[in-house]
Structure formats: structure tokens, C-alpha cells
Amino acid sequence: MVLAMKNGIIVALIAAIAIGSALGAFAATRTTQTEANVEVRVWESVRTGNLYLSTRPEGGEWTTHDDAPLDMNLNDAGTFYQSSFVVVTVPIEVEIEVPDPIEPTEEPTEAPTATPEPEPGTCCEVRGMEDVPAAQDRILTAMQEVIRLGNNTYGLTHSGPIVINISFTPSGVLERYKDAFGFRPDELPDECSFQEGEHMFFTPLCRTDRGAIAKEWFARAAGAATVDPGWIGDATLTHFLTNATVGKPPALDEDRSRRALFYEEPGSLKRGRGSEELKITAMLYAIQRYGVTNDWLAFYQRVVGGEDAASAFADAFDESLDEFYTAFETWADNERLLLVTSAYGSCAEASQALRLQGGTPGVDAGYPDYRVPTERDRDGDGLVCDGYLPGD
Numbered sequence: 001m002v003l004a005m006k007n008g009i010i011v012a013l014i015a016a017i018a019i020g021s022a023l024g025a026f027a028a029t030r031t032t033q034t035e036a037n038v039e040v041r042v043w044e045s046v047r048t049g050n051l052y053l054s055t056r057p058e059g060g061e062w063t064t065h066d067d068a069p070l071d072m073n074l075n076d077a078g079t080f081y082q083s084s085f086v087v088v089t090v091p092i093e094v095e096i097e098v099p100d101p102i103e104p105t106e107e108p109t110e111a112p113t114a115t116p117e118p119e120p121g122t123c124c125e126v127r128g129m130e131d132v133p134a135a136q137d138r139i140l141t142a143m144q145e146v147i148r149l150g151n152n153t154y155g156l157t158h159s160g161p162i163v164i165n166i167s168f169t170p171s172g173v174l175e176r177y178k179d180a181f182g183f184r185p186d187e188l189p190d191e192c193s194f195q196e197g198e199h200m201f202f203t204p205l206c207r208t209d210r211g212a213i214a215k216e217w218f219a220r221a222a223g224a225a226t227v228d229p230g231w232i233g234d235a236t237l238t239h240f241l242t243n244a245t246v247g248k249p250p251a252l253d254e255d256r257s258r259r260a261l262f263y264e265e266p267g268s269l270k271r272g273r274g275s276e277e278l279k280i281t282a283m284l285y286a287i288q289r290y291g292v293t294n295d296w297l298a299f300y301q302r303v304v305g306g307e308d309a310a311s312a313f314a315d316a317f318d319e320s321l322d323e324f325y326t327a328f329e330t331w332a333d334n335e336r337l338l339l340v341t342s343a344y345g346s347c348a349e350a351s352q353a354l355r356l357q358g359g360t361p362g363v364d365a366g367y368p369d370y371r372v373p374t375e376r377d378r379d380g381d382g383l384v385c386d387g388y389l390p391g392d
């Protein structure tokens with residue numbers, strides 16, 4: 001009976017210590033989710049029956065709290081002996097996430113512009129993770145680079161301030177939202193990033209994701225409005241994101257465009273279908289046909305501004321949108337013919353002219369699927385002859 005009561009006391013003590021220590025230790029970093037193991041031992045003097053309490057961090061040094069025995073009194077119900085409250089402080093180490101050092105990046109040389117630049121908005125206040133300045137600096141630098149790219153390459157600017165909200169945890173992002181708007185949503189609108197008003201929010205998953213950072217800024221500067229026809233908006237966003245993440249704009253002679261030309265029906269663009277690759281291919285073809293990227297951007301911004309796409313297109317490029325579709329389809333058919341006639345019949349044949357790409361030769365490298373269309377791409381990575389080694 002006495003033993004059972006003492007076991008009860010020990011369980012209660014362990015619970016009190018574990019909870020107390022966890023809250024005490026992490027009060028400063030309220031959004032950090034972690035665990036600490038605290039080892040507890042209760043001693044009972046064989047001679048006197050007095051109880052003593054010792055604790056230590058896992059693997060650390062023992063501390064016995066108060067040399068005096070625990071004062072054990074019967075609880076109100078008379079069912080347990082309980083000690084008075086014991087507060088223990090246990091030193092623990094918490095590892096705070098520190099991002100990789102920021103690589104210095106080269107400043108793109110600024111092209112002289114004939115037109116005065118519009119007054120740009122400000123960038124940016126960063127809220128959250130104040131105790132990890134490197135994390136704040138990193139996203140601020142990434143956002144400023146995206147803005148510079150948008151300004152220099154696309155003539156895009158945003159207006160007004162931007163507040164970047166980041167946190168250690170997804171629920172911390174919801175707290176940031178609450179700080180900004182006064183209430184806490186039930187769940188994140190997006191697991192990666194989202195924005196509302198002047199606030200942008202980046203979850204731990206995406207706060208170092210250049211694509212997410214670029215996407216939010218592009219939506220802010222160019223307008224997130226759905227344009228009609230939709231491919232114009234999708235392609236323009238893809239163009240910008242490719243430039244921001246890969247470091248150069250997409251080009252017509254790349255595999256993604258050639259694959260679209262080889263496998264897709266070019267008429268599906270006009271019918272509102274087609275892959276992201278087909279859409280960007282059409283945009284690149286329009287730029288090649290009519291002028292330079294900034295002409296396209298000027299057209300795009302007029303459509304975002306609410307102008308009818310067909311009339312804005314005719315105005316910008318001296319050709320109707322329907323005429324463009326016809327020209328694109330004719331060109332695409334011709335390109336497909338060239339790709340078909342220059343395709344290879346086997347991996348061995350392809351190896352005579354092509355270099356393996358996408359991995360380690362003999363293991364996972366291969367050739368673009370449209371170059372050897374008789375081979376199957378079993379894992380859908382766009383490469384065939386996976387693992388082929390010239391000479392096999």
C-alpha cells in the first residue's frame with residue numbers, strides 16, 4: 001500500500017517536472033517544436049523513509065534538489081501523499097536552425113533604358129525568426145534579386161511596401177497572419193507561400209525557395225489576375241520563374257520546347273489546352289516572330305489591366321491573335337517534321353551523335369525522349385535509354 005502511494009507520487013513528480021521544464025525552457029522561442037528528456041530519480045532513505053528528488057538532463061550531471069527531504073502531506077481526498085511543488089531548472093541545449101551562408105551573387109549589368117523607370121515600391125520589412133538574422137537576410141536578399149530581375153529584364157515594378165512573414169513552423173506562419181490581420185485562419189491557404197494585401201507569407205517549406213519568392217513577387221508586380229486566354233498568363237509566369245530560378249530565360253531550342261513540339265498537337269493551344277511547355281513555346285515563338293521580350297510584357301500588362309486580349313495583341317504586334325495561332329501551328333508542324341526526320345532509331349544510334357545527360361553515364365543518364373522515340377521512358381523523367389553506356 002505504501003509502495004503504491006509512493007509510485008503515485010513519483011509519476012506525478014515526473015509529469016510536473018517534464019511539463020514545467022519544457023515550458024520554462026522554450027518560452028523565448030515559442031514556435032520552436034522540440035523535446036527535452038529530463039531524467040528523474042526519487043530517493044527514499046531506508047533509515048528514515050524520507051524522499052529526495054534528483055534530476056539531470058539526459059546524459060548530464062545529477063542535481064539533487066534541496067538537501068532537505070520532500071515534505072510529504074496527505075492530499076485533501078486523503079488518497080495520496082503529495083509533496084509541495086518543486087521547481088527545477090535543467091540546462092539543455094536547443095539547436096536553432098541556421099541557413100547556409102549566402103553566396104555572393106553577381107550584379108546583372110543594367111541595360112540603358114530609353115523610358116524613365118516607374119517609381120518602384122519598397123522592399124521589404126521581414127517579420128518572424130528575429131533570433132535568426134541570417135534567415136531574415138537570406139529571404140530579403142532573394143526577394144531583392146527577384147525584384148532586380150523583374151525591373152531590369154521585364155520592366156516590372158511593384159508599388160507600395162512589402163512585408164515578408166516567415167516562421168520556424170507552419171503554425172508560426174498562422175501566428176504571423178494573426179499579427180497582421182487580427183485573426184488566425186484554421187489552416188494555411190497554401191502550404192508553400194501566399195500573400196494578402198501588403199503581406200507575403202512563406203512557410204518553412206518555402207522560405208528559401210526561389211521559385212516561391214519569385215512567384216509571389218511576380219503576382220504582386222504583374223497582377224495575379226486570371227487573363228483570358230489563360231495560356232498568355234501561364235506562359236508569362238513560367239518565363240519569369242524560369243529566369244528567376246534557372247538564371248536564364250527559357251529558349252526555343254531547349255528540350256522542353258522541342259518535346260512539346262514533338263508530342264503535342266499545336267492546335268490545342270487555341271482550344272485552351274496544352275501543357276505548360278506548349279504554352280511557353282508559343283510565347284517564345286511570338287517573341288521571336290514579333291520582336292523582343294519587353295514587347296510581350298507590355299502586351300501582357302495591357303491584358304492584365306483588363307484590355308481585350310485579341311485587340312491588345314493586334315495593337316501590339318500588327319497581326320491578329322487568330323493569325324498568330326495559324327502561324328504558330330504551321331511553324332510547329334514544320335518543326336515537328338524536322339524533329340521526326342532527325343530522330344534516332346536506337347540508343348546505340350543516338351550515342352553516335354548525342355551526349356548522355358541527366359545523371360551518371362551507365363547508371364541513370366539518357367537521351368531526351370523525342371530524340372529516340374522508339375524507346376520508352378518508363379520513369380517519366382523525359383529521358384530514355386536510362387543507364388545506357390555507349391559501347392553496350
Ligand SMILES: [Ca+2]
Pocket residue numbers: 366377378379380381382383384386
Ligand atoms: Ca527515363
